[in-house]
Amino acid sequence: MAVYTEVADDQLDAFLAEYDIGEPQSCKGIAEGVENSNYMLATTRGTYFLTLYEKRVDPRDLPFFLGLMDHLAARGIPCPTPLHGRDGRALRTLADRPAAIITFLPGLWPRRILVDHCGPVGTALARLHLAASDFAQKRPNALSVAGWRPLMDASRERAHEVAPGLADELRTDLAALERDWPADLPAGVIHADLFQDNVLFLHDKLSGLIDFYFACNDLLAYDIAVCLNAWCFEPDRSFNVTKARALVGGYQQVRPLSAAERAALPLLARGAAMRFLLTRLYDWLHTPPGAMVKRKDPMECLAWLRFHRSIASADGYGL
Numbered sequence: 001m002a003v004y005t006e007v008a009d010d011q012l013d014a015f016l017a018e019y020d021i022g023e024p025q026s027c028k029g030i031a032e033g034v035e036n037s038n039y040m041l042a043t044t045r046g047t048y049f050l051t052l053y054e055k056r057v058d059p060r061d062l063p064f065f066l067g068l069m070d071h072l073a074a075r076g077i078p079c080p081t082p083l084h085g086r087d088g089r090a091l092r093t094l095a096d097r098p099a100a101i102i103t104f105l106p107g108l109w110p111r112r113i114l115v116d117h118c119g120p121v122g123t124a125l126a127r128l129h130l131a132a133s134d135f136a137q138k139r140p141n142a143l144s145v146a147g148w149r150p151l152m153d154a155s156r157e158r159a160h161e162v163a164p165g166l167a168d169e170l171r172t173d174l175a176a177l178e179r180d181w182p183a184d185l186p187a188g189v190i191h192a193d194l195f196q197d198n199v200l201f202l203h204d205k206l207s208g209l210i211d212f213y214f215a216c217n218d219l220l221a222y223d224i225a226v227c228l229n230a231w232c233f234e235p236d237r238s239f240n241v242t243k244a245r246a247l248v249g250g251y252q253q254v255r256p257l258s259a260a261e262r263a264a265l266p267l268l269a270r271g272a273a274m275r276f277l278l279t280r281l282y283d284w285l286h287t288p289p290g291a292m293v294k295r296k297d298p299m300e301c302l303a304w305l306r307f308h309r310s311i312a313s314a315d316g317y318g319l
C-alpha cells in the first residue's frame with residue numbers, strides 16, 4: 001500500500017485551484033508502489049496521476065525528475081508529462097509534502113514477463129538514452145558503486161538474519177566490483193530502475209515508461225544491466241538467454257553497443273544485482289513491523305548475483 005499521506009478535500013481543492021484541469025470528481029489512493037503516496041485523480045477534464053513525495057525522495061532532486069519527464073515526453077518518449085500550474089510551476093506543496101500532478105498513462109505492467117515484452121523494453125530504453133542525451137540537468141547516481149559499501153555497512157551485522165554467511169559472501173563481490181568498475185564507458189541519463197512494474201503495455205504494445213525517481217547520470221550500459229536482472233530471470237531464478245537476446249537486440253536496433261560496453265556487461269550486471277540486493281536487504285532489515293509496504297526479496301538478487309559471477313563474457317548471456 002503506498003498512500004502514506006492522506007489529502008483532505010479542502011487541501012485538494014486549494015491545490016487544484018492552481019491548475020486549469022477542471023473540478024475534482026474523485027481522488028483514489030493507488031496501492032502499488034513503495035516510495036511515494038500516489039493517487040488517481042479524476043477531474044471534469046480528465047484523469048491524472050497525483051504524487052506526494054515522501055521522505056526517501058530528496059526534494060532537491062525533484063526538479064531533475066520532473067524536468068527529465070518534460071524533456072523526454074517532448075521528444076516522443078511515452079512517459080508521463082508533469083502538469084504546470086498557471087504560475088508555470090510543476091512542483092508545489094500539498095498536505096505538507098512536495099507534490100506534482102503528471103499525466104495518467106494507459107496500460108498495465110506485465111505480471112508475467114514474456115520474450116515479446118523484452119525487445120520493446122530494450123528499444124524503449126535505447127530511445128530514452130538518446131532522447132536524454134541533451135538534457136542539461138545532472139544528478140549523480142548515489143546508488144552506484146561508491147554507494148554500495150555504506151549500504152552494506154548499514155546491514156552487515158544483521159545480514160545473517162536473511163541468509164547465513166551473506167555478508168561474507170558479498171564481501172568478495174563488493175571488493176571485485178570496486179576494483180574493476182569501468183570508468184570510461186559512454187555515460188548519460190539513465191532510468192536506473194526499469195523493472196517490470198515500471199513499464200506499461202496496452203494490447204501487447206509498450207505504452208509507457210514510468211517512475212523516474214531513481215533516474216540519474218551513469219553508464220548507459222549499466223541501465224541494460226539493470227534490465228538483464230529485472231527482465232531476464234524466470235520465477236525459478238534461471239536465466240533466460242532468449243529474453244536477454246531480445247532485450248539487448250531491441251536496444252541495439254537503436255543504439256549499438258561498443259565492444260567495451262559488451263565486454264563490461266557481466267560486471268555491470270553483477271553490480272546491478274548487488275545494488276538491488278543491498279537496498280532490498282536494507283529494507284528487509286529496517287522496515288518496521290506493520291509498515292504498509294510489501295518488502296522485496298533480497299534473495300532473488302543473490303541468485304542473480306551468483307549467476308553473473310559465473311559469466312566470463314557477453315557470450316554467456318547468449319549475446
Ligand SMILES: Nc1ncnc2c1ncn2[C@@H]1O[C@H](COP(=O)(O)OP(=O)(O)O)[C@@H](O)[C@H]1O
Pocket residue numbers: 002030032033034035036037038049080102103104105106109197198210211213
Ligand atoms: N503516470 C502514470 N500513469 C498511470 N499509472 C501510473 C503512472 N505512474 C505510476 N502508475 C501506477 O502506479 C504504480 C505505482 O507508481 P510508482 O511510481 O512505481 O510508485 P513508487 O515510486 O511509489 O514506487 C505503478 O505500478 C503504476 O501501476
Ligand SMILES: N[C@@H](CCOP(=O)(O)O)C(=O)O
Pocket residue numbers: 033034035193195197198211276279280296
Ligand atoms: N525496483 C526496485 C524497487 C523500487 O520500487 P519501485 O516501486 O519504486 O519501482 C527493486 O526491485 O528492488
